[in-house]
Amino acid sequence: MNDPDVLIVGAGLAGLACGRELARRGVPFRILDAADGVGGRVRTDLVDGFRLDRGFQIYLTAYAEGRRVLDLPALDLKPFARGALVRFGGRFHRVADPRSEPLAAVASLFNAVGSPLDKAKLLKLYRDVRREAPDAPNPDRTTTEQLRAAGLGPKLVERLFRPFLGGVFLERELTTSARFFRFVFGAFAAGPGAVPALGMQAIPEQLAAGLPAGSVRLNAPVEAVADGAVSLAGGERLSARAVVVATDGTAAARLLGAAVPDPAWNGTVTLYYAADAAPLTEPILALDGEGRGPVNNVVVMSAAAPAYAPPGKALVAASVVGVPADGDGELDRRAREQLAEWFGPAVAGWKLLRAYRIPHALPAQPAGTLDPWQRPVRLRSGLYVCGDHRDTASIDGALTSGRRAAEAVAEDLARTS
Numbered sequence: 553m554n555d556p557d558v559l560i561v562g563a564g565l566a567g568l569a570c571g572r573e574l575a576r577r578g579v580p581f582r583i584l585d586a587a588d589g590v591g592g593r594v595r596t597d598l599v600d601g602f603r604l605d606r607g608f609q610i611y612l613t614a615y616a617e618g619r620r621v622l623d624l625p626a627l628d629l630k631p632f633a634r635g636a637l638v639r640f641g642g643r644f645h646r647v648a649d650p651r652s653e654p655l656a657a658v659a660s661l662f663n664a665v666g667s668p669l670d671k672a673k674l675l676k677l678y679r680d681v682r683r684e685a686p687d688a689p690n691p692d693r694t695t696t697e698q699l700r701a702a703g704l705g706p707k708l709v710e711r712l713f714r715p716f717l718g719g720v721f722l723e724r725e726l727t728t729s730a731r732f733f734r735f736v737f738g739a740f741a742a743g744p745g746a747v748p749a750l751g752m753q754a755i756p757e758q759l760a761a762g763l764p765a766g767s768v769r770l771n772a773p774v775e776a777v778a779d780g781a782v783s784l785a786g787g788e789r790l791s792a793r794a795v796v797v798a799t800d801g802t803a804a805a806r807l808l809g810a811a812v813p814d815p816a817w818n819g820t821v822t823l824y825y826a827a828d829a830a831p832l833t834e835p836i837l838a839l840d841g842e843g844r845g846p847v848n849n850v851v852v853m854s855a856a857a858p859a860y861a862p863p864g865k866a867l868v869a870a871s872v873v874g875v876p877a878d879g880d881g882e883l884d885r886r887a888r889e890q891l892a893e894w895f896g897p898a899v900a901g902w903k904l905l906r907a908y909r910i911p912h913a914l915p916a917q918p919a920g921t922l923d924p925w926q927r928p929v930r931l932r933s934g935l936y937v938c939g940d941h942r943d944t945a946s947i948d949g950a951l952t953s954g955r956r957a958a959e960a961v962a963e964d965l966a967r968t969s
Contacts, residue, residue: 556582556767558961559782559792561774561807564592565947566938567798568759569621569954570961575763577962583763583798584782584790586773589753590760592800593913594947596751599905600826601862603751607910608719608822608851608871611755614742615948617955623758628749630857633836634740638665639894640711640841647712665841670708677702678741686735687925694919695721698730711841718873719839719849722818722914731922735944749857755947777807779934793968794934794961798954801915801941811931815941819875819911823847823887825902830855830866831895838894847887848873850894868902880907915941929957933964 558574560567563585574581589595595606611618613629637644645665680702693701695717699709718724720736748754760768776783781791797804797812805814832838835856839849847870854861861867870887878886884904892899927942938957943949 554580556580556792557965558582558794558796559584559790560796560798561585561777561782562592562798562800562803562939563587563590563756563760563768563770564798564800564939565594565756565759565950566940566954566957567592567796568756568763569617569951570796570798570938570958571763571767571954572621572759573955573958574961575767577958579958579962579965581767582790582792583768584772584774584784585768585770586785588770590768590770591753591756593910594752594756596753597906599824602824602826602865602867602905603853603857603860604824604867604906604908605747605752605822607820607908607913608849608869609752610745610747611752611947612736612739612743612745614739615946615951617948617951621759621951621955622755626758627754629746630749631744631746631835632851632856633834634744635836636712636716637832637836637838638711638715638841639838640665642893644838644894645841665708665711667705667707670705673703674708677704677737681734681738682741684734686731686738687922688731692919692923693730695726695728695730695733697919698733699726710843712839714843715839715841715848716837719837719871721917722820722873723916724843724848724873727918729917729919729922731925732917732944736946739948747853747857747860749859751857751860774807777935779932793965794936796936796938796957796961798938798957800912800939802912804937804939804941808931808935808937812937812941816916817912818914818916819909820913821872821875821883821910822908823870823872823884824905824908825868825870826861826905827866827868827898827902828864829898831868831891831898840890844890845886846872846876846878846883847890850891867905875909875911880904880909883907914945917945926953926956929953930960930964933968936961 558581721728773785801815853867938953940950942953
């Protein structure tokens with residue numbers, strides 16, 4: 553491959569999306585990444601025949617940028633149910649989307665999760681969020697304040713929204729920006745969550761497969777960035793007309809200094825279990841509506857995507873909000889104690905495949921963070937930054953920021969040619 557015009561640091565979703573747009577515009581580039589594979593935080597490991605995403609992740613099928621840049625049919629997306637099972641008072645209560653499960657939705661009007669009036673207000677909230685743009689020019693507030701303004705009662709907030717949104721935001725206080733809430737809730741309202749049949753890593757692999765041959769260089773850690781050049785860990789120096797830093801926010805702050813603030817992070821732990829029989833036979837999220845923890849939500853991955861588990865086995869993902877100080881053994885013990893109350897004594901026979909501790913899972917986006925809705929990707933002509941810390945803390949945000957950076961690079965290169 554000839555010397556590129558652009559060097560992209562990071563082969564996560566943002567870097568790959570940036571490369572995709574540069575390739576579409578005919579701009580030569582090379583992507584550098586320290587890891588042994590593409591994807592950044594979106595990776596999948598094979599363990600004993602099970603596919604383990606590095607932390608429980610889903611793809612929201614309504615993401616606008618994903619629809620634009622991904623071949624969704626080729627990913628063979630496997631959807632989850634558009635509803636949830638809320639654990640409260642020693643049993644599960646189903647909360648169903650009336651558009652996909654009208655009979656179950658009617659039955660759920662009278663369960664313990666919230667009053668019939670609350671559920672009518674919930675349906676109104678669905679409609680309002682879909683009508684109002686998430687970046688509407690009004691003062692930002694916390695998600696808690698948004699839910700209160702919608703008139704939702706404390707039972708519905710505590711038993712449904714706190715665990716559900718806590719699992720999305722990776723924080724249960726719901727101090728996350730209401731703008732981000734409207735964006736995510738609108739996406740859930742417009743389409744189901746899903747996973748690719750062969751794991752979440754299929755998304756970055758599809759992006760990488762569409763790039764020119766030789767454009768991604770792995771096992772190439774970048775130690776320093778300067779105008780028109782990067783330095784690798786072994787001392788090698790590479791030059792180009794433009795450099796794009798497409799790493800996570802903390803790595804970007806290390807490479808770029810004060811120009812990019814180091815974000816606060818929300819973390820998680822995902823415990824993956826192999827089970828002889830699935831505790832839930834449908835691909836539906838089970839939520840801790842009692843707040844007794846440590847597990848916030850559980851889903852049987854193989855109920856949605858059978859290839860996540862070998863034949864005759866089930867893959868259970870149990871997610872914890874935050875990263876507790878407990879070691880894996882103690883966290884596993886506490887999780888099993890909680891889940892045995894949910895699913896019975898069979899939990900004792902589950903095999904812990906792996907515990908993923910991810911302190912840097914999502915950039916925190918408290919109220920005010922998304923004002924403006926998008927942060928600049930051009931630091932100055934020749935130096936750019938992208939990642940989910942520049943847009944929304946989501947797959948869609950990472951893809952969008954990568955495209956925006958590529959557009960800025962192409963405009964500047966064209967002007968200086």
